[in-house]
Amino acid sequence: MQTENLHPGLSIDCVIFGFHENELKVLLLKLKNDDKWALPGGFVEKDKDVDSEAVRVLKKRTGLDHIFLNQFHLFGNVNRNEAGHSDTMVKKGVIPPELKAWFDQRFVTAGYYALVEYSRVKKPTPDLTSERCDWRALNDLPPMMLDHADILKKAHQTLKKELNDQPIGLNLLPEHFTMPELQALYETVLEKSLDRRNFRRKMLSYDILIQTDLRRKGGAHKAPLLYKFDKEKYNKAIQSGLQSGW
Amino acid sequence: MQTENLHPGLSIDCVIFGFHENELKVLLLKLKNDDKWALPGGFVEKDKDVDSEAVRVLKKRTGLDHIFLNQFHLFGNVNRNEAGHSDTMVKKGVIPPELKAWFDQRFVTAGYYALVEYSRVKKPTPDLTSERCDWRALNDLPPMMLDHADILKKAHQTLKKELNDQPIGLNLLPEHFTMPELQALYETVLEKSLDRRNFRRKMLSYDILIQTDLRRKGGAHKAPLLYKFDKEKYNKAIQSGLQSGW
DNA sequence: TTTTCATTGTGTCAGTATGACACAAACATA
DNA sequence: TATGTTTGTGTCATACTGACACAATGAAAA
Numbered sequence: 001m002q003t004e005n006l007h008p009g010l011s012i013d014c015v016i017f018g019f020h021e022n023e024l025k026v027l028l029l030k031l032k033n034d035d036k037w038a039l040p041g042g043f044v045e046k047d048k049d050v051d052s053e054a055v056r057v058l059k060k061r062t063g064l065d066h067i068f069l070n071q072f073h074l075f076g077n078v079n080r081n082e083a084g085h086s087d088t089m090v091k092k093g094v095i096p097p098e099l100k101a102w103f104d105q106r107f108v109t110a111g112y113y114a115l116v117e118y119s120r121v122k123k124p125t126p127d128l129t130s131e132r133c134d135w136r137a138l139n140d141l142p143p144m145m146l147d148h149a150d151i152l153k154k155a156h157q158t159l160k161k162e163l164n165d166q167p168i169g170l171n172l173l174p175e176h177f178t179m180p181e182l183q184a185l186y187e188t189v190l191e192k193s194l195d196r197r198n199f200r201r202k203m204l205s206y207d208i209l210i211q212t213d214l215r216r217k218g219g220a221h222k223a224p225l226l227y228k229f230d231k232e233k234y235n236k237a238i239q240s241g242l243q244s245g246w
Numbered sequence: 247m248q249t250e251n252l253h254p255g256l257s258i259d260c261v262i263f264g265f266h267e268n269e270l271k272v273l274l275l276k277l278k279n280d281d282k283w284a285l286p287g288g289f290v291e292k293d294k295d296v297d298s299e300a301v302r303v304l305k306k307r308t309g310l311d312h313i314f315l316n317q318f319h320l321f322g323n324v325n326r327n328e329a330g331h332s333d334t335m336v337k338k339g340v341i342p343p344e345l346k347a348w349f350d351q352r353f354v355t356a357g358y359y360a361l362v363e364y365s366r367v368k369k370p371t372p373d374l375t376s377e378r379c380d381w382r383a384l385n386d387l388p389p390m391m392l393d394h395a396d397i398l399k400k401a402h403q404t405l406k407k408e409l410n411d412q413p414i415g416l417n418l419l420p421e422h423f424t425m426p427e428l429q430a431l432y433e434t435v436l437e438k439s440l441d442r443r444n445f446r447r448k449m450l451s452y453d454i455l456i457q458t459d460l461r462r463k464g465g466a467h468k469a470p471l472l473y474k475f476d477k478e479k480y481n482k483a484i485q486s487g488l489q490s491g492w
Numbered sequence: 493t494t495t496t497c498a499t500t501g502t503g504t505c506a507g508t509a510t511g512a513c514a515c516a517a518a519c520a521t522a
Numbered sequence: 523t524a525t526g527t528t529t530g531t532g533t534c535a536t537a538c539t540g541a542c543a544c545a546a547t548g549a550a551a552a
Contacts, residue, residue: 008254010354046352050322074320074356076296106292108256110320164491165407180529190492197531198511205509215518221528222518244490245410246436426500443502444540451538461547467499468547 003102006043011109012054013041013075013148015155016062017138018118019172022184024138025118026152027061029130031145033092038130038145039152041109054112061124061133068115068171072158073151076108080147094129113155115171138188159189165241167208170229178216178224179203206242208234249348252289257355258300259287259394260315261401262308263384264364265418268430270384271364272398273307275376277391279338284376284391285398287355300358307370307379314361314417318404319397322354326393340375359401361417384434405435411487413454416475424462424470425449452488454480 016027028037042057044050051071058067086103089095095103124133136142138156141149159168168189169182183199203209210230215223262273274283288303290296297317304313332349335341341349370379382388384402387395405414414435415428429445449455456476461469 007352007354009256044322044354047324049324050320050354071320074296074317076290076356078293078295106253108253108290108296110322161411164410178529186492194492195511195513196529197513200530202510217519219528220520221526222530223520224529241407242491245488246432246440424500441540441542442500443542446501448539463548465499466549467497468501468549470500 001099001102003099005045005047006102007046009105009107010044010050011041011107012044012050012057013039013109013111013151014054014057014061014069015039015111015113015152016058017113017115017155017159017172018121018135019185019188020118020135022181022188024156024188025135026138026141027116027121027124028134028136028142028144029061029126030132030134030142031092031129032094032131034088034094034145035143036145037136037142037148039148040127040133042127050110054110058114058116060127062116062121063123063125064116064120069112070114070158070162071110071112073111073154074108075111075147075151077147078106080109081106082146085146089129109151111151111155113159115168117172117174119174156189160191163189164244166238167206167229167234167242170231170234176212176214176226176228178226180224182227206237208237247345247348249345251291251293252348253292255351255353256290256296257287257353258290258296258303259285259321259355259357259397260300260303260307261285261357261359261398262304263359263361263401263405263418264367264381265431265434266364266381268427268434270402270434271381272384272387273362273367273370274380274382274388274390275307275372276378276380276388277338277375278340278377280340280391281389282391283382283388283394285394286373286379296356300356304360304362306373308362308367309369309371310362310366315358316360316404316408317356317358319357319400320354321357321393321397323393324352326355327352328392331392335375355397357397357401359405361414363418363420365420402435406437409435410490412484413452413475413480413488416477416480422458422460422472422474424472426470428473452483454483 018025018027027040029040030037040057040061042053044053054069054071058069059065086100089103090097090100126133169185172185173181179200182203183194183196186199187193208230209227212226212228214226216226217223264271264273273286275286276283286303286307288299290299300315300317304315305311332346335349336343336346372379415431418431419427425446428449429440429442432445433439454476455473458472458474460472462472463469
């Protein structure tokens with residue numbers, strides 16, 4: 001790592017959300033020789049936009065491009081830099097000794113969250129500091145490094161709020177999906193259950209769905225209809241917002 | 247200025263909103279020997295939280311403490327650092343030559359917006375780089391330094407959105423105010439006009455206002471009733487949100 | 493003193509959105 | 523062929539929203 005070309009004291013952390021088996025998942029890195037997990041992150045080259053560096057992180061971990069990605073907060077408290085953190089990391093072999101000075105800086109970190117289609121992430125790839133890169137359920141998180149649990153929580157809160165202004169399914173669901181699947185996504189993000197019939201009514205009123213004449217077969221019950229998003233209308237809705245409130 | 251103790255490559259810019267004569271105003275600094283204006287800003291000491299440094303900037307410019315202040319975005323594009331900007335600033339005497347190296351860095355800046363009561367800001371004080379500190383109307387802005395116009399625009403957009411989740415008057419209006427004044431504030435922020443009767447109905451339904459038996463005399467017309475906020479309920483509303491949407 | 497006039501305060505009505513709720517149809521499995 | 527769970531659909535009462543009109547007020551003008 002060439003630290004001379006990096007923007008000092010600035011990092012990026014990405015909360016990468018996926019949806020699988022009716023659960024919200026987050027892509028996390030398992031640190032080497034440590035039972036803590038970390039958000040995928042990175043640093044910012046001096047001549048690169050911060051946003052594009054976040055895209056790069058995402059690409060490296062998921063292999064995916066052109067993904068829904070939002071910056072949501074700059075975490076800038078002093079106490080997020082634990083004293084002795086870099087020592088520990090060096091000792092455990094997580095970071096090489098020659099980089100200790102770099103990691104000794106006080107860092108602020110830009111938080112990004114991404115929404116990705118679970119099945120499209122073929123092989124999540126760990127970085128140099130980690131031994132694994134895995135999906136973890138949002139409601140059953142492992143112990144997290146530094147303030148990464150806080151960052152994750154704030155990302156989820158932000159997502160929850162943004163649901164009032166914009167739809168989110170296009171980024172998290174496969175091309176075709178059923179209404180119950182879409183509802184499960186909303187229920188998971190919002191952490192509450194919704195009435196089946198009212199959900200369908202409201203969602204259809206957004207006028208961003210296209211009903212196909214296909215059905216999801218194979219379940220032990222009545223085969224539900226498959227829907228897909230009308231991408232043009234969907235994007236228009238994202239842009240103009242789902243006007244509620246004023 | 248002791249640049250050794252500052253977090254490198256990181257600045258803060260504050261968009262300070264006030265409301266006066268039915269207009270949204272922003273507190274801006276007029277640069278020395280330059281017709282450009284700038285957002286009040288500053289740098290972050292290595293051992294201070296970014297948020298608290300924003301509070302400090304606000305206090306320095308407005309003299310005010312305990313103010314509504316929100317971080318809304320990190321501006322991290324490379325091209326926001328104009329080549330030759332520091333040269334120009336030194337030439338115009340805006341910054342002393344010995345600080346040129348510091349200002350030559352590539353900076354990312356954390357954007358904060360503040361809501362303050364116009365009349366409480368007695369004497370807006372310029373900083374070393376500026377000759378004046380004045381309120382300027384949001385819809386009649388002077389030429390702005392670097393990307394400060396963008397930052398301001400994003401702050402306004404954010405404010406507009408947050409209006410759906412929270413009330414804002416407590417921070418921008420004096421202790422007592424009339425319903426038409428509150429409406430004017432909303433209309434200004436939202437940039438559209440609202441129906442008088444419907445506005446009143448909706449605002450009262452939030453249950454955060456207390457009607458007093460005083461009236462604003464002196465206008466050439468029927469004297470409107472004065473209201474004040476029920477601070478306890480107001481803060482509860484801020485916390486829990488004005489549930490709309492899901 | 494009286495008149496004028498812009499502004500405030502209030503209520504209604506129609507249309508729309510929301511929450512609560514029940515029953516028939518479908519599909520794999522038994 | 524029967525079973526059991528899930529899907530798809532409609533209605534009703536209630537709450538909310540947008541559109542609208544008229545009387546009361548108070549300073550200023552006549």
